[in-house]
Amino acid sequence: MPQKSFNTVLDDYLLILVAQGNHEAYERLKKRYRCHAIRICKDILKQYEKSGVTTKDLVIVCDSDFRSIVEKYDAELSSFFSFWKQSACHYVMRYLEDNSYNADASSFKGSVSIDQEFDDNHSFADLLCEIDDSKIKRKKIIDVKRIIARNESRFTQQESAMLNLILDGYSIPDLEHSGLMSRSSLYLTFNAAVEKLQKIINYLRNKH
Helix, strand or coil: CCCCCCHHHHHHHHHHHHHHHCCCHHHHHHHHHHHHHHHHHHHHHHHCCCCCCCCCCCCHHHCCCCCHHHCCCCCCCCCCCHHHHHHHHHHHHHHHHHHCCCCCCCCCCCCCCCCCCCCCCCCCHHCCCHCCCCHHHHHHHHHHHHHHHCCHHHCCHHHHHHHHHCCCCCCCCHEEEEEEEEHHHHHHHHHHHHHHHHHHHHHHHCCC
């Protein structure tokens, strides 16, 4: 059996920690793969230069589907990198098919609404979506992630990280269990982040 590379060993180690509920390991793994995502998205867009979709949009797609890829990965079948690349390319191509030459691909049209009332049993991503349709839900999550990325300077590092974790499907209790922050700090950070996000979304909606 060939010896595993350093990157493969590091991926395996981080995946073990992620399976144990370590959200810092999840963020570190996702950050590593964001660099890979930038490369494959640029390569794909070379073939679709007039699609109306940006590299940043496609990287956000990869980012949005990262948790799903981690959960579906089977170490017995392939390396994580191989599985991630195949899955990410699939999601990117699907996004291109749905959004090429579509104005929604490059601008926000006000399709997202945020209710600041929430409870521990629902994720923020669920509250974003009034319609139980996976395709619509996925698009709304990508829309919100795009807004966060384009207005990153408006959020603290903790606020941005927390919003993205919640959009990835983690709940407040999940984050509390991880020991990332105390319960009170989590709620204060979440409320501050949502308030900022609401103001940005309202501004964009009024602008259009």
